Amino acid sequence: xxxxxxxxxxxxxxxxxxxxxxxxxxxxxxxxxxxxxxxxxxxxxxxxxxxxxxxxxxxxxxxxxxxxxxxxxxxxxxxxxxxxxxxxxxxxxxxxxxxxxxxxxxxxxxxxxxxxxxxxxxxxxxxxxxxxxxxxxxxxxxxxxxxxxxxxxxxxxxxxxxxxxxxxxxxxxxxxxxxxxxxxxxxxxxxxxxxxxxxxxxx
Numbered sequence: 001x002x003x004x005x006x007x008x009x010x011x012x013x014x015x016x017x018x019x020x021x022x023x024x025x026x027x028x029x030x031x032x033x034x035x036x037x038x039x040x041x042x043x044x045x046x047x048x049x050x051x052x053x054x055x056x057x058x059x060x061x062x063x064x065x066x067x068x069x070x071x072x073x074x075x076x077x078x079x080x081x082x083x084x085x086x087x088x089x090x091x092x093x094x095x096x097x098x099x100x101x102x103x104x105x106x107x108x109x110x111x112x113x114x115x116x117x118x119x120x121x122x123x124x125x126x127x128x129x130x131x132x133x134x135x136x137x138x139x140x141x142x143x144x145x146x147x148x149x150x151x152x153x154x155x156x157x158x159x160x161x162x163x164x165x166x167x168x169x170x171x172x173x174x175x176x177x178x179x180x181x182x183x184x185x186x187x188x189x190x191x192x193x194x195x196x197x198x199x200x201x202x203x
Contacts, residue, residue, distance in 0.1 A: 002062055006052035017042045017052070018066070021059055026110035029118050030060060057122065064115075064126050067108050074101045086150045087141045088195055091164060095191055099184045113176040131169070135161045160198070167194055 006014065020041035024033050035056055039046050053059045072079070075097045081090055102109050115123055138161035145151040171190050175182045 001058070001065070002052055003054075009052075013044075017044065018063070021063060022107050022111065025060065025063060025114070026107040029114045030056075030122065031118070033060075060122070061126065063111065067105075067111070068130065070105075071098065071101050081141075087138070087145045088199060090141060091138070092191065092195060095168065096188065099187060102182070103184060109176075109182060112172075116173050116176050127169075131165055135165055138164060163198075164194075 006017075009017075017038075020038045023041065024038045028034075033056060035049060036046070038059075039049055053062070075094060078090070078093050078097050085093065102112075115126065135158070139157045142151055142155070142157040142160055146153055146155070146157070168191065171187055172182075175187055
């Protein structure tokens with residue numbers, strides 16, 4: 001995470017550094033990213049960068065933290081579930097909101113695409129923790145639906161949460177691995193087919 005010197009910068013300079021960093025990571029894979037380009041675009045001395053961040057990985061991790069914070073803020077009204085939607089309806093709404101957030105932030109899509117296509121240690125480190133947090137949320141919502149009679153008591157909540165996470169992660173990976181822009185209609189159609197199977201079963 002950034003050092004205190006970064007947090008002490010004025011907002012304009014911090015934003016300039018973040019904008020330059022996001023552009024660099026959006027248009028280059030992690031291994032191809034060059035700090036010199038970020039430093040030049042942000043108009044800061046090279047030595048200053050290391051007063052703000054430990055290294056490239058530190059900056060990369062921070063960018064994903066900020067993206068996650070923005071996404072949660074964007075989806076906050078749905079996460080509160082004011083309409084008391086069932087778990088699957090809530091999941092559908094969150095998925096649609098997540099797609100909308102991605103479409104409105106194309107550089108974030110590009111950064112995520114590089115991460116997913118070039119999976120490795122950093123992918124496991126970044127995605128693993130976030131998926132565990134999501135799984136805990138899903139399990140709690142499923143358990144709540146059980147108490148309300150919306151989900152059968154014999155349904156394995158953890159397994160259902162894992163199925164949804166694994167399947168939607170694979171849908172995103174398939175889309176991002178095509179080498180073209182994501183197709184939200186195709187992704188939503190695949191999600192709806194999954195939810196139909198889960199709601200109605202196969203027998």
